[in-house]
Amino acid sequence: MKYCFLVIFSIIFFSCNNEKKDSSVSDSTSTNPPQNITIIVNNPLKKEIFFDWSSLLDASTQPYEATSAHDTILIKSNIPVKLNSSDMIRSGKNFQVVQHTFLLYPNDTVFLEKPQSITSISGKSDQRNKELSFFPQFREQFGNYEGWFVPIPFRDDTPAVRIQKIKDAYQNRIAFANQFFKVNRSSKSFKDFISKEFYYKQYFDFLALYQENLLKNKVIVQDTQVARFISDFKLDDSASEIPIYGHSLRFLESLLQADKSEIDFYQNLKTKYSGKTRDIVLYRFVDFCIINTSKHIYTLYTYFQKDAENIVLKNNLKEQYQFMANTLNSSGNKSLDSSTVIHFSDKKTLTWKQFLEKNTGKITYLDFWASWCKPCIEEMKYSHEVQKKYPNINFVYLSQDENYKHWENSILSRNMSKESHYLIGSSKNSVILSQFNITSIPRYMLIDKNGKVINADALRPSAPKLKEVFDKLLKE
Structure with missing residues (x-):
């Protein structure tokens, strides 16, 4: 994945x-x-x-x-x-x-x-x-x-071994870059970018693994070697426009402040950092909270619009927030829980039970996908071809996109049916995904006319035998 x-x-x-x-x-x-x-x-x-x-x-x-x-x-x-x-x-x-x-x-x-x-x-x-x-x-x-x-590299290694392997990888990357620049004329700005990109990639690779359970993993920062590694993290305003810098810093702060409330977390970041770095790390945190439909998203969003200086980040967050706010208002909910989906057509939210009820009456072929997933997009071409041959089967698409605007743009740009598309309300901790052990996409599911899941890992649209499956189900 x-x-x-x-x-x-x-x-x-x-x-x-x-x-x-x-x-x-x-x-x-x-x-x-x-x-x-x-x-x-x-x-x-x-x-x-x-x-x-x-x-x-x-x-x-x-x-x-x-x-x-x-x-x-x-x-x-x-x-x-x-x-x-x-x-x-x-x-x-x-x-x-x-x-x-x-x-x-x-x-x-x-x-x-x-x-x-x-x-x-x-x-x-x-x-x-x-x-x-x-x-x-x-x-x-x-x-x-x-x-x-x-x-994520070196996932199964102990922290000490993982740190050493990451440091070795960093040294190998720098050695490659130095050799490349010896024989290839390059601008100073390009060399600076590569140097900073590789440096902060170390922290990204190390910290990414521990984001899945912050409270449980917080003890990791007490390890002597880990603490020494983390203490070497360099704050650098000139690196603030390199995504890996902002991501790594937010990961680090999330681990250090795992027991803080979201409001306290925000205030700590605001006090601890300054300049471009502060805007970047605040943006990353508030955007993360919006994606995960925090109950504090309005407060955090308001804080950020007041505190941030970077207009581009403020506008980007505004677009993301307004989409979510409109979705929540239209559904009458204050937050999206881990078992809800958002209907593209009217932006209303449905529980998994309501989703199944809405799609009863026909056999449903459910496609789990995302706009960034290349194999998912490739399979959709076959899906549309099969759909034309089986009008009595309901083709429904459930996206794992975390950026709601990207989900919308992807659907609109491909002229897809608005009625057949849904978005998982909170994909990071989705009960729907965990219930059916959906750890990678594309993934397909067959649901009968009464809303009962009959195959949670169905054939892909490109599989020739899928038509045989459809023919058999329609005869029953």
Whole structure:
């Protein structure tokens, strides 16, 4: 599954057709008008291209998926943007996902192509070509660096062993970077980015594992080696626009303050930090609370709008908060619990029981997916084909997206039926997911006409035998 619950990435306009797109990510600290980052897609063979891009100021991803021969994407930004491509290489029933990272700068023009199986990006100068080749070369030596298919490393090791392996990985990455920069001319800003990215990745990799049960894991900070490792964490305002810095810092504070109430946690962060770092860490925390539908989201959101200086972060959080607030108001609830789903059509919330009752009368084929899940999106093409042949079967889609706007954009951009889509109210601790042991997606479920689950792990839409299953069920 993804770094999944962790990796949360950016508010940039979603685009996915042949027309010219315009996406805005502006830096509130600058009075200059945002510049264009231009991505020119050249795909004459019309191969499937899938990537996401994100502002380094925020950190959520918005996906791009198309098979267009040509496309142009404009991103307005005064700060660098990170693009992560995902290519699926099939080998029989198995597949491998190749993920590459590219760092794009304001006023950049880059050319994205997919001549064979792997997406490539080039620039207008030899120096930019070298910089854009950094992570693809890195992957050849170390494997995928980041993306939805990168697991938390060294999960089964003891803290001391895990720290040592993470430090070793850091030294190997730095050694690779130093060797790369010896033979490839690169800008100072690019070198600085790589240095800070790799440094804070250590803490991200270590702390990510302990977010699943903070109170239980809090004792870990009392370990001598862990305490020494954590105490070396460097606060750096100049790194605040690198997502890994903000994530790592929030993870660290969550572990240190695991017994604090959400309001006290916020106030501690506000007092402890300053400058850009304070805005980033407060944003990360409040956004996390909104995603998890905290009972204090209104108070925390109000605090942040008053305390933060960064206008971009304030606007991003406002969009996320307003969507959730509208959803809660329309349902008459004050919060979403771990067994609710949100209906796309009217934004009303339903319990799992109400959801099943709403979809009785027909056999239901339930698709668990998310907008960031490449295999999920690929299977949807087969799902729509099968759906046309079986109008008497109810196809319903239940998303695990944590960013509600991304869920909406993904549905609207693909012209999907609004009536058939739902969002899990709180996917991080969902009773629905745990009840049916749904730990990875895509996942499919068959429900009979009376709302009884008859297969909690059904065949995929691309499976030829699924039609035989449907035919048998319809005859019963």
